[in-house]
Amino acid sequence: MQIEELRLDGNAVGGILREVFTHEMTNVLATCVGCGSKGRIAELLQYAHPMGVVLRCPTCDRAEVRIVRTSTFYCVDIAGVQLLMTPESVSPATGE
Amino acid sequence: MSSVIKAIPDAVAPPRLEWRVASVVDARDETPRAKTLVLDVPQWPGHRAGQHVDVRLVAEDGYQGQRSYSIASPPEDETVTLTVERLADGEVSPYLVELRPGDGLELRGPIGGHFVWNVAVGGPLLLVGGGSGVVPLMAMLRHYARADAAARAAVPVRLLYSARTADDVFYRAELAQLADQPLVDVVFTFTRGAPPAWTGYRRRIDRAMVEAVSWSPAAAPRAYVCGPTSLVESVATLLVDLGHAASLVRTERFGPTG
Numbered sequence A: 001m002q003i004e005e006l007r008l009d010g011n012a013v014g015g016i017l018r019e020v021f022t023h024e025m026t027n028v029l030a031t032c033v034g035c036g037s038k039g040r041i042a043e044l045l046q047y048a049h050p051m052g053v054v055l056r057c058p059t060c061d062r063a064e065v066r067i068v069r070t071s072t073f074y075c076v077d078i079a080g081v082q083l084l085m086t087p088e089s090v091s092p093a094t095g096e
Numbered sequence B: 001m002s003s004v005i006k007a008i009p010d011a012v013a014p015p016r017l018e019w020r021v022a023s024v025v026d027a028r029d030e031t032p033r034a035k036t037l038v039l040d041v042p043q044w045p046g047h048r049a050g051q052h053v054d055v056r057l058v059a060e061d062g063y064q065g066q067r068s069y070s071i072a073s074p075p076e077d078e079t080v081t082l083t084v085e086r087l088a089d090g091e092v093s094p095y096l097v098e099l100r101p102g103d104g105l106e107l108r109g110p111i112g113g114h115f116v117w118n119v120a121v122g123g124p125l126l127l128v129g130g131g132s133g134v135v136p137l138m139a140m141l142r143h144y145a146r147a148d149a150a151a152r153a154a155v156p157v158r159l160l161y162s163a164r165t166a167d168d169v170f171y172r173a174e175l176a177q178l179a180d181q182p183l184v185d186v187v188f189t190f191t192r193g194a195p196p197a198w199t200g201y202r203r204r205i206d207r208a209m210v211e212a213v214s215w216s217p218a219a220a221p222r223a224y225v226c227g228p229t230s231l232v233e234s235v236a237t238l239l240v241d242l243g244h245a246a247s248l249v250r251t252e253r254f255g256p257t258g
Helices: A010-021 B131-146 B149-153 B172-179 B207-213 B229-241
Strands: A007-009 A029-032 A038-040 A045-047 A052-056 A063-069 A074-077 A081-085 B020-031 B034-040 B052-058 B064-070 B080-085 B104-111 B125-130 B157-163 B184-190 B222-228 B249-254
Touching: A007 A010, A007 B249, A010 A045, A010 A052, A010 A063, A010 A074, A010 B052, A010 B064, A010 B104, A010 B249, A029 A063, B020 B080, B034 B104, B052 B080, B064 B080, B064 B131, B080 B131, B125 B131, B125 B229, B131 B157, B131 B172, B131 B222, B131 B249, B157 B207, B172 B184, B184 B207, B207 B229, B222 B229, B229 B249
Parallel strands: B125 B157, B125 B222, B157 B184, B222 B249
Antiparallel strands: A007 A045, A029 A038, A029 A081, A045 A052, A052 A063, A063 A074, B020 B034, B020 B104, B034 B080, B052 B064, B052 B104
């Protein structure tokens, strides 16, 4: 198996992000601390790992979000995110 | 207080994401390696085309396996349809493809707010799928097919579907029906063997194919690309290289873990 096939994206971890943040997060805009690029959480790169979730910036590869889940707690590191912005206007009609 | 950052509107706050036990109401072979499961999910809150669910299996010793599966059914359906491809070394999919009507299945969802589309968003709509990546695109197509004639007339749709062989194509009969609609084009490419009389594409998706199937960037199509990581990244890169705005290209990578 090639390493690139282990690379998914933020869509795949929408469920665990909902557990932690209690809101749909995949359409939230994240600004990377490393390079300042802005992208939807869905567009961050996710590397499958049994310990938890690592979401990396597609531009500079900085780890933006790290989540470790145990049976009793979550450990969430978002030091790689400068700013999280919810979609500015979410229309209930279209979700856009 | 800054007025730039707006509160998350209460109107769209999703309900808490809870595991529910769905029951299988129909299970049918989609291809020799894939099964379509129609599920009745109690208190299903409804979904948008393109969203997925998480499915959880718990072994007797407490070991849990969890996977994400895109929803194939349109928001208009009361049931939730998944199509599961059996992966040889998979942990979850070999179990799912053996499910029969009446069996239960733990799932939660719907999940996802980025890789979603509905007719109000508009088009033209360019769908590019590889393998089982066609599943969320099928939800979009089915939703489109349920829209009223005026809404459909405003949105031309093209699906470029890469499959190994014709036998690996999901929803074959339904896609043929959809392709009969005046504004819907369905284009296949077969990467590991085409039927004898096949005159269409028989290679991996490449620049010439994307250019031929897509609209010009001036038409500003909304593109949804789903499939294996290598396909998704190459198609997304091609679309942007051809001049399409990156903001109009949405992607979802499907993994090999099953």
